Amino acid sequence: MDYDRLITEGLTTPFEGWDFGVFQGRFTAREDALPWDYRRLVTERLSGVDSLLDLGTGGGELLSSLAPLPARTAATEGFAPNVPIARRRLTPLGIAVAEVGDDDLLPFPDHSFDLITSRHESYDPAEIRRVLAPGGVFLTQQVGGRDLAEVNQALGAPPHAYLDWDLAAAAAQLADAGFEVTWRAEAHVPAEFHDVGALVLFLRITPWQVPDFTVERYAERLRAVHEDIRPGRPLAASCHRFALVARVRA
Template identity: 75%
Template sequence: MDYDELIDEGLTTPFEGWDFGVFRGRYAEASVTDLPWSYPQLVRDQLPAAASLLDLGTGGGEVLASLAPLPARTAATEGFAPNVPVARRRLEPMGIEVSEVGDDDQLPFADSAFDLIVSRHESYDPTEIRRVLAPGGVFVTQQVGGGDLAEVNQALGAPEHEYADWNLRAAAEELTAAGFTVTWEGEARLPATFHDIGALVLFLRITPWHVPDFTVERYAGPLRDLHSTMSAGQPLQALCHRFALVARP
């Protein structure tokens, strides 16, 4: 396909939940199995002692559903409106309530409501986590760090992430200040590759926080330059930034 066809495809390809199968062969991140830890296993390690579970930012509910069997009382939140019906279709038949939330990280639950709170790639307020977490409870999170795919921003001439300083140390310090003790932590950077400009445009379309002012018109020059480079067999190489923590109040 030529440039215009790829751009149009990136702008119109349907995408729901966080199923990245649509990118197969066009955008590739290192497998989650390449991380020095397993987020699902971090959660499973805590499930036997948890009578209740809250999943923050469940996306389409894919990861949460994969962790079954789950505690009898399990709930989830999602802040990205297009994902809410997807998550409800997947999770409500499992008896899991999905609550739509806003951008302020405030949670629509009572104090001490959950034994285990988990967050995969979702923002959170440490004080609010402390409020909703039951005494003796556990918070498990894997986060996208502030250096994530910074090479994309550089290639486009776009500003760096507003959250560029978000890393393991910053997260651990925030949790400690909120009265948590971090009991386990890890951080890693893994390779990612964009093979064509359509895949890059689709990625930026579904992650509007990555380049907040992105439009194909505003970034037409860099996009055409990248298309020429990619078409010549030189994909855009970048690094994914991930870190994870387990903490107790």
């Protein structure tokens, strides 16, 4: 496919919620190669809890797939276009979805939940502690500050503003907020972009990767990426992920 057609496709392909099926065969991120399974980490902790809060639920895809859920389950979402999608999926399950802002303040009373989960969502450790019940558990998988750094390098874009965000930093923040980190892990796994249209679509839906990205601003670098990608020679990168489990310190 020629460059202009790929660029147009990347700019116009519909994308809803947080379903990466649209990238089938064009962008791969080997999260299955992580040495932990986020779904299993969550499900292992669902039994015996009466309440659950899922931060940054996206379109509710993962949360809805974990049913049966605690009787009192709620979710938040900070990306406005995802909120109605999540509500359509989760409201019939009795799950309220609250829209939250960049300040990470949570619209719930103190000590509301036994378990709080966060997959790739920002959070305020003090707010997490406030909303957790005594002895409650916080479980998160985060995108680290070196995530897909090769994309930024290929485009000549600055590195992430949150370059220092890693497992050590997150664990230290939680400890300072009164948590005991009971489990932790960190890894880098391979990712590949197989055409420049997939790269443009990815950058369109993840504005934090290259905050000033526009096709016009990065036209020269995008064309160079397009010329460099060949069958069997994708743009190779690595996903930076870390995860931890923390309990409110007694």
